[in-house]
Amino acid sequence: MSAVCATFDAVTFADVTASAVIAAVAEFKRLGREKFLESAGFGPATAYYLELDGELYDSKAIFGYAHGVSGDRVWRSDDFSGGDQTVARHLRELGFTVRYLRNPNWTRDEIVLACAAAEANKWKTLAQESRRAIKLSQLLQSPAIHPLEGRRADFRNPAGIERKVSDIITCHPDYKGKRTNGNRLDGEVLADFLERPAEMRALAETIKTTLLLWDESGAALPDPDLSDDMGIEEGGVLLKMHLRRERDPKLKRKKIAEAKRDGVAIACEACGFDFYRTYGARGLDYIECHHRTPLSVTGKTRTRSQDLALICSNCHRMIHRTARWLTVADLRTLVEAQRATER
Ligand SMILES: [Zn+2]
Ligand SMILES: [Zn+2]
Known part of the structure; x- marks a missing residue:
């Protein structure tokens, strides 16, 4: 039975042709990323991107759409799994370049800054349009924390800041709702903030000053x-x-x-x-x-x-x-x- 399924899956994956992928990319460009993902029923890619002419495309969404162009119906997100052994493999077999891009995990320094922003915002959600979210996003783009290589276009963007601050808030003892899946450090840094706020605020200021003074010409760490x-x-x-x-x-x-x-x-x-x-x-x-x-x-x-x-x-x-x-x-x-x- 499983052999039959495997054959069936393999055949349907193989149905997607290179020209169908090109057509999906054209549709992506025509609609713009957000609309394309929305109309095709996909979320943003978490790791695998199709690279074509220097641009990156969410590989699973492209593949699902291409499946429809190839003659069968358009695949929705739940119809198949994306990733290295499925979508990425088939796209590579068709001769495309697939990039694995993952934004690095939040470091303690970054969480300290996000926590300070959450505190300054009275432990309320920080809208991505707010000045505070935009400022923090700019600060965290500093190469002092994460190198420029390997970042995705959405690296620490204001929407990511909004999500992180929400993760932190859900760890707050006064928060009534359900906890989101933040990183373990969120809760730890928050606890430090609640225990010794003055010290943590000062630390956040120091990190901020350091990031603002960072000068890439100094290059790599001396030791x-x-x-x-x-x-x-x-x-x-x-x-x-x-x-x-x-x-x-x-x-x-x-x-x-x-x-x-x-x-x-x-x-x-x-x-x-x-x-x-x-x-x-x-x-x-x-x-x-x-x-x-x-x-x-x-x-x-x-x-x-x-x-x-x-x-x-x-x-x-x-x-x-x-x-x-x-x-x-x-x-x-x-x-x-x-x-x-x-x-
Ligand atoms: Zn020293
Ligand atoms: Zn000594």
Whole structure:
């Protein structure tokens, strides 16, 4: 029985010809995307797109319509399944290009911003036409969070912002209706907001400032290894910007030269570790620099060498290990207290 079905399915899929697909694309262009999807009875594609002459088309809707052009009736969304092994495979067999495009999941930084917008809107839905939704959409398009490659045209558009804010609101304890399927982080970030609103608002402001100051010319992360190891804030915008600022090689050389001129040891300000003493010539003048003042406080000013602390690699990681960074003085106190317990 199943063999019969499989044959039947295969035959009907194979009925769709390349020219029928071209005709469906023409109809899509004639009506415009929204009307085409609506009249054909399809939702927007979630992952697979037909690419033709540099334009993207929702593959399942195109295929369903093409099925009708090929002589049989038009297939509706429920009549067949889209995806890699069905629609995408058949379109590829016909010689078309099919692209898999999925918008990346929302990061914690993004959810913090959406949550701040929801709070500012008194935990009410944020209409996609509203200024707040449009502003947030523009902010989240920043390449500081997600790279430009691989995004879909609807990446973090105002409608997506409206959906995300609605997801967050349904996690609110005062919300009476049913919860939507948001991401687990929605509820977590919301709980943080309800527990410590001032702190979360300040965090949202800092993320916003960082995104506004982001400058793509700085290119990739200077130390992917360091950012990989940061647990909760992994990929966090604040950490990315921070590392980028303090890893400026010219500034670091200047800082080290000044320290030597002033007779300051090239050693960690928190724990005293001296790379030269441990590693000999190989460790000569080796040290990391940590920026003492958060970007949200300084704004986009040039980093001066007195803003940088000399810090060993271990201490630097400990400072940034959790979302709330330690100051160099805090870490020194911690190291000293720990050493005291060992004596
Ligand atoms: Zn150290
Ligand atoms: Zn640092």
